[in-house]
Amino acid sequence: MFCITLAIWWISEDRHRCKNFPPRAPRLPILGNILNITSQLKIPALAMAKLAKIYGDVMYVKMGMNEAVVFSSHEAAKEIFNCDQANDRVVAGFVRDRNLNQNMAINWGNGEVWQVLRRFTIRTLRNFGFGKTASMDVVINEELIKFLEHFDEILKRSQNNNENLVITTQLNEFVRISKTGEDISTSFPFLRDWFPEWTGRNRQSKCIQKLCGFFREVVNEHRSSDSYATDPQSFLDAFLAKIDETPSDSMFNDEQLVYTMLDLFQAGADTSSNSLTFALLYLTLYPEKQAKVHEELDAVLSKDDLITAEMKSKLPYCTATLLETLRFCSIAPFVANREAVEDFKLRNYTIKKGTAIMINLQAMHYDEAVWGDPHVFRPERFLTENGRVDKAKAELMVSFGGGRRVCLGQSLAETTMLMYFTTFFRHFKLQRLNADEEKIAPSAVPDLGIVYSPRPFEAKVIRRK
Numbered sequence: 001m002f003c004i005t006l007a008i009w010w011i012s013e014d015r016h017r018c019k020n021f022p023p024r025a026p027r028l029p030i031l032g033n034i035l036n037i038t039s040q041l042k043i044p045a046l047a048m049a050k051l052a053k054i055y056g057d058v059m060y061v062k063m064g065m066n067e068a069v070v071f072s073s074h075e076a077a078k079e080i081f082n083c084d085q086a087n088d089r090v091v092a093g094f095v096r097d098r099n100l101n102q103n104m105a106i107n108w109g110n111g112e113v114w115q116v117l118r119r120f121t122i123r124t125l126r127n128f129g130f131g132k133t134a135s136m137d138v139v140i141n142e143e144l145i146k147f148l149e150h151f152d153e154i155l156k157r158s159q160n161n162n163e164n165l166v167i168t169t170q171l172n173e174f175v176r177i178s179k180t181g182e183d184i185s186t187s188f189p190f191l192r193d194w195f196p197e198w199t200g201r202n203r204q205s206k207c208i209q210k211l212c213g214f215f216r217e218v219v220n221e222h223r224s225s226d227s228y229a230t231d232p233q234s235f236l237d238a239f240l241a242k243i244d245e246t247p248s249d250s251m252f253n254d255e256q257l258v259y260t261m262l263d264l265f266q267a268g269a270d271t272s273s274n275s276l277t278f279a280l281l282y283l284t285l286y287p288e289k290q291a292k293v294h295e296e297l298d299a300v301l302s303k304d305d306l307i308t309a310e311m312k313s314k315l316p317y318c319t320a321t322l323l324e325t326l327r328f329c330s331i332a333p334f335v336a337n338r339e340a341v342e343d344f345k346l347r348n349y350t351i352k353k354g355t356a357i358m359i360n361l362q363a364m365h366y367d368e369a370v371w372g373d374p375h376v377f378r379p380e381r382f383l384t385e386n387g388r389v390d391k392a393k394a395e396l397m398v399s400f401g402g403g404r405r406v407c408l409g410q411s412l413a414e415t416t417m418l419m420y421f422t423t424f425f426r427h428f429k430l431q432r433l434n435a436d437e438e439k440i441a442p443s444a445v446p447d448l449g450i451v452y453s454p455r456p457f458e459a460k461v462i463r464r465k
C-alpha cells in the first residue's frame with residue numbers, strides 16, 4: 001500500500017512539475033538521475049555531457065533532493081551567461097557553512113553584497129597593477145627567481161638522495177575534502193547534519209576557521225600600522241581605509257574583508273597551481289609536444305631574456321599548449337552553481353525560481369562537434385596553418401566561465417601560467433621514468449573535487465644546459 005501511494009504521488013508530482021520544463025532524462029524516485037550519472041563514466045561532468053547528447057543542451061536533472069537545469073553547449077551557455085535572473089550562486093551545503101549562513105563576499109556572495117564587493121575588488125586591484133601586464137610582469141618575475149632557486153634546491157636534495165621527484169598539488173585542504181558531485185551529501189544535504197564527521201563537514205569547518213583565523217591576524221597586523229589609510233600598500237590596506245570611511249552597518253566590514261581574502265585565495269591558488277601541474281603532467285606524458293615547446297623557447301628567447309607577458313605573441317606553441325591544457329584538464333568542470341532568482345523563460349522553457357543552474361564547462365571543452373578529437377591532447381588544434389594562435393578556436397574556451405560572474409582573476413591567471421610555464425620549460429626537461437623505476441605513474445585521469453587535481457606522479461627532472 002505504501003509503495004503504491006508513493007508511486008502515485010511520484011507520478012502526479014512529477015507530471016505537475018514538468019509542464020514546460022526543459023527535457024529530462026527518466027529518473028528514479030528518491031535517487032533521481034544519480035544512477036544515470038554514476039553508472040556511466042567516472043567523471044560526472046562527462047556523464048552529464050553524454051546525457052545532454054540524448055536529452056538536449058538545456059536539460060533538467062534531479063540529483064537526489066536537488067533539481068537543476070544543466071547547460072551543456074556554447075549556444076546554451078551564451079544564453080544563460082547573459083541572463084540576469086541566473087546570476088546568484090546556490091548557497092547550500094558546504095557553501096552555507098562556509099558563509100556562516102550569511103551573504104558573504106564575492107565568489108559565494110549574492111545581490112548587492114556581491115556586486116559592490118566585486119566592483120571594489122576589481123577597481124582596487126587594478127590600481128595596484130592587476131591586469132596591467134607591465135606591472136604584473138615585475139611581480140611575477142620576482143616570484144619566479146625565488147621559485148627557480150627553491151626548485152634547484154629540491155632538485156639537488158632529491159638527486160643527492162638518489163630519489164625521483166614526486167610532483168603533486170592539492171595545497172588547499174578545503175578543496176581536497178570538498179568533493180562535490182562525487183559526494184552523496186551534495187545530493188542529500190541532510191546527511192551533513194546527521195553525519196558531520198563522515199561527510200567531511202567537521203573537517204571543512206575546521207579548515208575554514210583556520211584560514212579565517214590566519215586572515216584575521218593579517219588584517220589586525222595591517223590595521224596596527226599607521227599608514228594603511230594615508231599610504232595604502234595593498235588591497236588589504238585599501239579595504240581597511242574603505243571600512244573607516246563608510247558607515248559601520250555597510251558591507252565594508254572586517255568579516256567581509258576576511259571572506260573576500262578567502263575568496264581570492266581559494267578561487268585563485270588551486271586553480272592556477274593545479275592547471276600548471278596538469279601542464280607538467282601532460283608534457284611528461286607527451287614528450288613530442290614537450291620537444292616542440294623547447295624548440296620554440298630556444299628559438300625565441302636569448303640566454304638572459306626575462307620572460308614577459310608581452311612575449312606571448314612570439315610564443316604561439318606555448319600559448320596553444322596552455323590553452324590545450326586548460327581544455328584537456330577542464331579544471332573547473334562546472335561553474336559554481338547558479339540559481340534562478342525568479343521564474344523566467346528561456347527557449348520557451350519555464351525555469352522556476354530556486355532551480356539550480358549548472359553550466360557544464362567540461363561538456364563544451366569535450367564536444368566532438370567542435371573539437372573533433374577532444375580526448376586527444378593536441379595543442380596544434382589552437383594553431384592556424386601559418387603557426388599563429390587561432391583566435392576563433394581560443395574564443396571557444398570557457399575555462400573562466402562567462403557573463404557578469406566571469407572569473408575575476410582571468411588575466412592574472414593567464415599571465416602567471418604563461419610566465420611560470422615558459423620559465424620552467426626554459427630551464428628544465430621532464431622525462432618519464434622507465435617502467436621498472438616508476439612507482440607512481442603519471443595518469444591523465446584527474447582527482448575529482450570542487451576543482452580537479454592531477455594525481456601525484458613521479459618524473460625525472462633534468463636541468464637544461
Ligand code: HEM
Pocket residue numbers: 106107108118263264265267268269271272275331332334335336399400401402403404405406407408409410412413
Ligand atoms: C587557471 C586559473 C583559474 C580558473 C580556471 C578559474 C576559473 C573560474 C571559474 C570557472 C569561475 C566561475 C565563473 C562563473 O560563474 O561564470 C571563477 C570565478 C572566480 N574566480 Fe577564477 N579561475 C582561475 C584563477 C583565478 C584567480 C588567480 C583568481 C584571483 C586572483 C580568481 C578569482 C575568482 C573569483 C573571485 C571568482 C568569483 C567571481 C564572481 O562570482 O563574481 N580566479 N573562476
